[in-house]
Amino acid sequence: MFLRDRGPSSAVERSTTLRARDLTPATRVLLVLQKIAPKNRGLGRDMLDWLEDLRELESGPDPLGDYLTVLTYIMTVGDTPETDIATVFEQLGPLAKEAIVTTAETIEARGRAKGRAEGLAEGRAEVLLEQMTVKFGPLPASAIRRVRSAGQDQVRTWTARVLTAATLDETLA
Template identity: 50%
Template structure:
């Protein structure tokens, strides 16, 4: 998967939809049909940039595609929102991102006297299944009396983003979309996988798509991505996938079992690393308390508590101060 993931939803979403052939199906499904017919889908090209600030990347993932609309430059800005509680300021954020896209376009085309169309789309995938209830239009965010809003009319900024709320769609609706197998599997999983204990049964409707995915070039690696996502976000274990495995065949079984073993080993390694860190900190605490006791006599309970809450860096700094400090206060100053 490209780029270090902020969360498994983000990593899987980007991995699939950063491929224009997969993104095209999703975008066509949400754009007004008359507009979708006028987009040059063959020219759809991923742009190497992100407009979401680092502080927000644990909540949102964004992809920008450039294409032609009626023969003119145009951009399709696709953003996914993974949180169970939708961002009430999303229309403002989309305006910010749109302006940044225009600024970049002006920098690349300094003689331009026009701006390209930017069509913003938000895909909402709530792990808790909560539908989008927040504004989709910028005007709704402006705190103003309705009568005054009507009087000002077009003098107020206006932007409405397209919303694909997966929580209000049933799986049959996703099956009905003209999507690649890879995109359909991903969108269905974004909708139903989180916390699900029964994916072995629930994914039987995707057998044909999974077989298509597995038979394509790089299919083994792609199935590994699917299984990694399933075993990371759901409560379905590899043994619970038996109904699905029976339909997919022995090669899929091998991929699933190998991926499960890898994830288990990685989890154990992370656990051991955390254990080593905790063990090191425990040793530093014990050593510091022993030094304090030797130099200053009895150690008050408040000091023991303070040492118990400190991290390794702080413990190291305090231990160094013990050598020159004339009192407990000097050790713990600042």
């Protein structure tokens, strides 16, 4: 089987076996990436053996979508610098280059959104801590840690509860 490791020559055997199977180019590329991409710091180099298979993505019904899927997967599970991946995809032509730009923009937008959400959550926690300090006086370190490590929904619940609670314990119940 392709994905089972069978010793030193297994990589060559897997490549040969996989290429011999009747699979679409996208399926073949994604199967190999499932094996070689996770936590791989040298994925750009390893992908050079699969350039022809990557080029075959252009023959599918949605080549740009296939490139985007491959890049998103690589960026999600791999540890290879984006520049190394870009070097591989630049060899594939303009559609692959477009996919690199689109993927980079998408990942950057996700990162900004995640950062905003984390900042909002931290801000809510700090406001809650301020409200509790005003209402109950200096807070024990354990209460501060508990609020700062709580999820957004919990902080939201406590923020509403602090308005009517008589004690700190009642707020954090």
